[in-house]
Amino acid sequence: MAAAQAHHSQDLDHDVIIIGAGMSGMYQLHRLRALGLRVRVFEAGTGVGGTWYWNRYPGARFDSESYSYGYSFSQELLDEWDWSEHFSAQPETLRYLNHVADKLDLRRDIQFRSRVTAAHYQDDARCWQILLEDGSRHRARFLVTAIGLLSAPTMPRIADVETFKGQSFHTARWPHEPVSFEGKRVAVIGTGATGVQTIQEVAKTAGHLTIFQRTPNWCAPLHNAKIDAREMADIRTRYPEIFQRCQETFACFLHTPDPRGTFEVTPEEREAFFEKLYGERGFGIWQGNFRDILVDRAANAAISDFVARKIRQRVKDQAVAEKLIPKNHGFGTRRVPLETRYYEVYNQPNVKLVDINETPIERITPEGIKTSDAEHAFDIIIYATGFDAITGAFDRIDLRGAGGRRLKDAWKEGPQTYLGVLVEGFPNMTMLMGPHTALGNIPRSIEYNVDWVTDLMRHARDHGLTRIEATRAGVDSWTDHVKSLGMGLLSNEINSWMTGINSNVEGKQTRIIARYSGSAPAYRERCDAVAADGYRELNLA
Template identity: 40%
Template sequence: MGSITDSFSDLSLNSAQELGALIVGAGFGGVYQLKHLRDAGYKVKLVEAGADYGGVWYWNRYPGARVDSSIPVYEFSDPALWQTWSWKQRFPGSAELRAYFAHVAEVWDLRRDTEFGAFVESAVWDDGESKWTVKTKKGDIYKAEFFLLNTGFAAKRYIPDWKGIDTFKGNFLHPSYWPHEELDLKGKKVAVIGTGSTGIQLATDLAPLVGELAVFQRTINTSLPMRQVDYQDGEQEIPRKDYPDFFRGRTDSFGGFDFNFIGRSTFDDDPETRRELYEKLWAEGDFKFWLATYQDMLFDPAANREAYNFWRDKTRAKIHDARVRDLLAPMKQPYSFGCKRVSLENGYFEIFNESHVHLVDVNSTPIEEITPKGIKTSEKEWEFDYIICATGFDSITGSLKQIDIRGPSGQSLQEHWKKATYTHMGLSVSGFPNMFFSYGPQAPTPFCNGPTCAELQGDWILGLMNHMRDKGLKKVEVEEESENKWREIVLRLANATLLPNTRSWYMGDNIPGKPREPLLYLGGVPAYYKTLGEAAKNGYTGFKLE
């Protein structure tokens, strides 16, 4: 542990800012905690690597970037915010989301306690003081009783180690590093590598603009119709008088939305009734065909195949070319529907009917290298002006492991999670006292709407801190046994579904060398909310407080 303490040697610890809590990350989780911890009387500071609020929406500025959770689901429940804010679209774009965060910052008066441009690089726990010493890359030091990480599940970018990236004479970029100034893409030759939600949004928006577009696909994305709505004159999805009940209902939904799986199984209905339900969900858009369908869709292979076949037939009808049709929506189901991240689309499949848009199957013609002119596959060399690497993130655990966090034993969090991920309730880790994170591993994270999770977990963390303050306690730490039991629950829930049979970032499959394991809690938001509540009611079971 000497190397860590040595890193502070050129700076006096006497200059460290003393805090009750240091919050990392200015997305939904971080700003919620800043507001509510400060209201509760804690001396608190928020540090953010970017230059403004928004979390992932500060970074995501690429063409087509927008959220795929509808409003008012995707906003805070505080009346002071929604009474003075109107959305322009059912699924807001990134610029509108940044404007919303600016509204939140103003109403909640956040800027006076926020430090931007502050990337946290290390944190060390001092057992004698019961405090964390946290250092940023620019040299600021904080000593905090609580270390609250809200780094999100998509903060560490992933770019495959292709040969020749540095030789490319055009522009090579990851979408999360999209320049703030507008790029001159009109008439250009552009490659989009990847068909996750980012790749789909990018390709859809770029197709009408560029001269030639090639989309490099490894795996199909079972995208669903978004059904975008533009609002006029301040109208919103539901009347504002219904908002309080609406927000209270989010914790009753499996995904923290305003809909749920229906209480019957796929083959309880005859084929005609089943198709009527599918058609209804399809027409409503959103994630309803995924998360408001039959209760056995993610569990029973036959039920899952029924859902895929309906999706396949609907999607194939949009695509003219037979080869492209078979690549985008193959007759044979390639993986369990809904067990890779489902995206929402606005005309994505139709772009491949345009003569200047090409689909490259990297399974049959893999990328061999990046050349000065473009991309060389096993079939040919493509020439491009821009290569957009929409290859995603080291999701869920990557953003936490990129910080050198060390508990009293000197072991780093990265070392603690080297072979497998362990948490208690997806909130905290054994051996790292007074440290909590939101929207992280082994919580409902990827299956939970962001603001719902931010409020649910933020309130619980604040409740624990208040309990400790009332009791005069200084230290809280996860018991190792409870961490092991929570992992068993996470594995048991995941293994009851079809998810482990599918390669996805839900399982850590997108990062070479990363342990393959379920990284999310699949019990749903209501069960998770109940578990947290019971732990608090019973004196914070699973934790040692002193």
């Protein structure tokens, strides 16, 4: 009883405050409530869903198979939810997450329209004080960040953006009401995963579409299809093996690397294998390819050449095809966008590609976009310019740990974490899907992350602990381990959001190791060992 009372400090508003009501915040709320803790979630939006609440742009959808993406923790949820497509679109996904929120009665502990601007650790009281945008303050023993890897959108550094007279949107801040492209002159700036999904949808109805591309990406076919009642019934019987498979694979996808090396087979076998993967659903061509394509330059060149040939076959104008083939990175070394007739868009007479390496954008004008060689008039400008990834959402909150130290300063040279969950000098703060955790198929990683944090909180409750902190030695060891895992990976030589590079953000021009590059099973094994040892690697008080 004494332990429970020590944990339930009566002078605090809550036992735990969670920032964010996306997939991780929702599940963490559910688990901590079951421990009997007083939990409050602060969410900037007007509803649950996180990524799937904010990203309403046309074409937004999963690139993990729907049935491998939904929550696995509740048999009831699995039994009653039908997915309508192999790769669910955003509206369906948001309906699913609202269904989960209703089912688990989550909203009563979530405060919407509540953006957290600051979180300061109070040394004397061993608690966190949270400041909201409306000026209100809230105190809790523990703070959980569920703020997402890709939740801090970035606008490009282009002059006079605010002068444009037409409609303009960042894809991650899309309006809640429909936007019509019918007969309109539309610009899309950016050809990353979001840009690709947006472009292939907007091209269906736009009067004229101009695409401004800086860096082309290697894209592969999604091969989406509807799921009928019979197939859904079959999927439901296979849920145990689907989730077991996700537990066993390298990155929690249904796909995992082929054990063979690229050059251990004949050229004919290699070509046939690449063809097979190119014709199959989802990330197989990236995650289920020969084991060496992401570490061996010659192997990577082989798959890159194969996909380049596909692009040349699909795009009629070969000058345009060459612009769509990446020259500064190999296939799979950046996140691979999955597409549906994306390359065929460039065969449409009403679509134009502008390479801004050749003719840079100089500024936005009231009528449209001025490049170095032309003025383009538009009715709508869409900024598919991505996110300040992984650490960006942390940077937007004034986070201060023990002694008032700012997280931004602690991470000046790149993130330093313990298991990707804890930070030295920031007691009682845990991160869900923070830097240095296993990423891959995100909801599978979320569930593990949340379960691990829940067990840590249970340990604190049962032992009357009021301070949990990573040690310097633990952080150094884990950060070094994460860096060593990145050695030899071709992707860590490339500028991308996965290496912390963002030319649109001041100070994000230096490559860092912001993600864990090992296998998800190895990550879980390490975290499980820490828990099994009674968390003796942490400072507990």
